[in-house]
Amino acid sequence: MHEMVPIMQKCIDNCLRCYGVCLRTAMSHCLEAGGKLTEPAICRTSAHFMLIGTDHHKHTCRECAEICTQCAADCRRVGDMQACVDACRSCVESCRQMAA
Amino acid sequence: MHEMVPIMQKCIDNCLRCYGVCLRTAMSHCLEAGGKLTEPAICRTSAHFMLIGTDHHKHTCRECAEICTQCAADCRRVGDMQACVDACRSCVESCRQMAA
Amino acid sequence: MHEMVPIMQKCIDNCLRCYGVCLRTAMSHCLEAGGKLTEPAICRTSAHFMLIGTDHHKHTCRECAEICTQCAADCRRVGDMQACVDACRSCVESCRQMAA
C-alpha cells in the first residue's frame, strides 16, 4: 500500500469525524433548535477523494473548509453544540492545509 | 414542494445519469482497457447539493464540470466508451450553467 | 461494456429517481408538514451496488423495497406529496424483482 502523507491521513480522519458529528447533531438537536440543516456531505466527499488518491481533493478540501467554517458559526449561534463546533474547526484547519 | 428551476432539474438528471454511466463503465470496460478509474462521486455530490437546495452547488458544479471534461477526454482516448463520453458532455454543459 | 439486464437498468433508474424526488421533498414540504425525514440513502446504495455489479444488491434491494413501502405510506398520510409516493412505488416494484 502506498504511503499516505500524515497530514492527509489526519485530514481524512477529521473529515469523517466531522461528517459523523454533524449528521448526528443535525438529526437531533440542530433541527429542533431552529438551526439550518448542516451539510456534512462535502466532508465525506473530501475524505473520499483523498482516499482514492485524486488531486481533485484540493478543490473539495477548499470547498469543505468554507462550508465547515459557516457550519461552525451557525452552530455557535444556535448554541449547545460544542462537539459540532469543535469537529468543524478541526476539519477546517486540516482542509486548508490540503486545499490548492 | 418548492418549484425547481428547469435547468437545475435538468442538471440534477444529467449528474445522476453521468454518475451511473461512469460508475458502470469504470467497473467493466474502463479498468480492463487501461483507463484510469473515473471518479463519478463528484456528480453525485453536485446532484445532492442541488436537491437539498444549498447555494454551495455552484462550487461543486464548477468542480464537476472540470472533472467530467477530463473524464470525457480520457474516455475518448481509451475508446469504445461513447455512452460515457456523451454522459460526461451533457453533465459538463449543465454544470457550467449552474456554476458560480 | 457488459450488457446490463433491462430490468436491472430499470431498477437503477427507479432507485436514483426515488432518491432525487425523496431528498428534494424531504428538504422542503415533508419536514414542514410534520413528516418524518425520509431516508433515500438506501435507494442510492442499491443503485450503487447494481452499478458495480455485486450480488449483494439482492439484499440492499430487499431492504430498499421495505423502506420505500414505508416511505410511500408516510407520504400518503402527510399528503400533497404524490410525486414522492409515485417514485417510491416504482422503486418498490423494481427492487422486489431484483431482491433475493
Place this chain on the structure above:
Amino acid sequence: MHEMVPIMQKCIDNCLRCYGVCLRTAMSHCLEAGGKLTEPAICRTSAHFMLIGTDHHKHTCRECAEICTQCAADCRRVGDMQACVDACRSCVESCRQMAA
C-alpha cells in the same frame, strides 16, 4: 443531543474506519495484486443509518457484517493487507452486535 449508546458509537467508528482503510487499499495494493475490488459502500451506509437514528441500521449492519467477513477472507488470501483484514474484523464484530 440525544445520548448515543456506546456500542453503537463504537460500531459507527468501526464502519467509517473500515470504509476508509478498504477504499484506500482497493485503490492501491488490492487491484494490482489481483484482488477483487472491495465494496466499502455498505460500511458507509451502515454508519449513515446509525447516525440518523433509523432502526433500518439493523438490516444494513447485518449485510455489512456479511460483506466484511468476505472482504477479510479475500484480503487474507491476496496477502499483504493486514490493516484491511483488521479493520474488516472489527467492523464485523461491531455490526453483528447491532444487527437484527
